[in-house]
Amino acid sequence: MSQPDTDVAGQATDRPVVLRNGTVLTMDDAHTVLPEADVLVVDGKIAAVGQQLEVPAGTREIDARGGVVMPGMIDTHRHMWQTAMRGYGADWTLTQYFVWYYLEHGKAFRPEDVYAGNLLSAWDAVEAGVTTTVDWSHGLQTVDHAEAAADALLAVPGRFLLAYGNIQAGPWEWATDPAVQAFLKRRQEEGKLGLQLAFDVTGDPAFPEKPAFEVARELGLPVTTHAGVWGATGDDGIRLMHENGFMTPETVYVHAATLTTDSYHRIAATGGSISVSTESEQSAGQGYPPTWQVRRHGIPVSLSMDTSVWWSSDLFSAMRSTLGADRSREHLEAHSRGQTVTQVHLRAEQVVDWATRGGAQALGRDDLGSLEPGKQGDVVLIKNDRSPVSFPLLNPYGHVAFQAQRGDVHTVLVGGRVVKHEHELVGADLAAVRRTVDATVEHLQSTLGPEAWAAGMNPALPDDDVLDNPYTYTEYKSHSTHGARGDVFGEPSLDQHTSH
Numbered sequence: 001m002s003q004p005d006t007d008v009a010g011q012a013t014d015r016p017v018v019l020r021n022g023t024v025l026t027m028d029d030a031h032t033v034l035p036e037a038d039v040l041v042v043d044g045k046i047a048a049v050g051q052q053l054e055v056p057a058g059t060r061e062i063d064a065r066g067g068v069v070m071p072g073m074i075d076t077h078r079h080m081w082q083t084a085m086r087g088y089g090a091d092w093t094l095t096q097y098f099v100w101y102y103l104e105h106g107k108a109f110r111p112e113d114v115y116a117g118n119l120l121s122a123w124d125a126v127e128a129g130v131t132t133t134v135d136w137s138h139g140l141q142t143v144d145h146a147e148a149a150a151d152a153l154l155a156v157p158g159r160f161l162l163a164y165g166n167i168q169a170g171p172w173e174w175a176t177d178p179a180v181q182a183f184l185k186r187r188q189e190e191g192k193l194g195l196q197l198a199f200d201v202t203g204d205p206a207f208p209e210k211p212a213f214e215v216a217r218e219l220g221l222p223v224t225t226h227a228g229v230w231g232a233t234g235d236d237g238i239r240l241m242h243e244n245g246f247m248t249p250e251t252v253y254v255h256a257a258t259l260t261t262d263s264y265h266r267i268a269a270t271g272g273s274i275s276v277s278t279e280s281e282q283s284a285g286q287g288y289p290p291t292w293q294v295r296r297h298g299i300p301v302s303l304s305m306d307t308s309v310w311w312s313s314d315l316f317s318a319m320r321s322t323l324g325a326d327r328s329r330e331h332l333e334a335h336s337r338g339q340t341v342t343q344v345h346l347r348a349e350q351v352v353d354w355a356t357r358g359g360a361q362a363l364g365r366d367d368l369g370s371l372e373p374g375k376q377g378d379v380v381l382i383k384n385d386r387s388p389v390s391f392p393l394l395n396p397y398g399h400v401a402f403q404a405q406r407g408d409v410h411t412v413l414v415g416g417r418v419v420k421h422e423h424e425l426v427g428a429d430l431a432a433v434r435r436t437v438d439a440t441v442e443h444l445q446s447t448l449g450p451e452a453w454a455a456g457m458n459p460a461l462p463d464d465d466v467l468d469n470p471y472t473y474t475e476y477k478s479h480s481t482h483g484a485r486g487d488v489f490g491e492p493s494l495d496q497h498t499s500h
């Protein structure tokens, strides 16, 4: 039995919590899995993991029996400000995205609109068991926008990093702006938010992005960059970064899809990591999700969802789509050589690792990503007694990667604080979040007008050429001599039934 929720209305960090009798995926170095085990969190940190733990008096008990207990998941690349447009661009390619946000309407977002998107996205992440999220925040046209983005992240009890960016100006312009640097230094000193710089490297031989890298170095901030995006960024950008000494272990290369072996060698040699957004790469057109290639280079991988303007926002979807894309490619590559794959390389266990430890490694956070004494108390319980999908629980990694979904996230702890319990967020005023988001949607709808709004959501369909099918019946008569059906049905031309 759980004790009453007297301490969870926002400030639960001082009361210990124990999750009892779950299947515990520790994600330690050995990937130890413990059946019917407990995870005890005291003072915000993991205090013990094991069976039948003794716990301090007053510890809150959470029954994890029948469920999976795992580390909080980590998303290393999410444009959270775009969540106020959830689902709007479901049928976009990168072309529509660039036109809509970069060229036409990105400027319409006010600071309060960035706040609204971030607030919604932050609760959305926590609710799905994503306890750490990098806000790849490239809608920061002014420092007021940045303040709004940061304030929204700090209003929600998850871990967030603000990756500062601005698609309305060159990185050599905004990163060198004293007002931007003052903001970054102040937020750094506050110490409540992780910070990164977020910008892309076009491959222009003049390497105009160099001053932005220098600012990142001066401030001690990692750079996260969309690298290997078909038609936008590629090998030239990687080479320029490398030749100028800006490829470092904390650099995160998002997508890394349209790159050659030479670029993967440079990434591997300098210790950076790749953030794979499979749902994004599969439908936007950056290139093929690269996990099938990067394993040959030993490059560390983390997972990300990119943006909810198109796609889902939970890492179950990321794990599932990444397994599918990797295996699909492996089969097709083998088929092209006339071979059959008999054992797949990418395992469910590996994508669970990428969703947890992989993210921690990408962010240089040794204290996240596994359930071991001394680590942060970021814990997820996947358990849904009302769901027929919750049992039998035979292969815990396979269960997490292919069976579970965000609705099965029963409990989430961030730094020992219970932020979701029994499938309900704790202390979230979703009605207020909705009002904030509604105001943004109304603002954008009225700014764009009904025609531009509808056109943006519904890109024109390309022409489809349907092949003539040589096997279509065009004359029923000849066939009807074989039986009596012609007498029953008359003598229709069957092609109208078969040629849709």
Ligand SMILES: [Zn+2]
Binding pocket: 077, 079, 136, 226, 254, 306
């Ligand atoms: Zn992105």
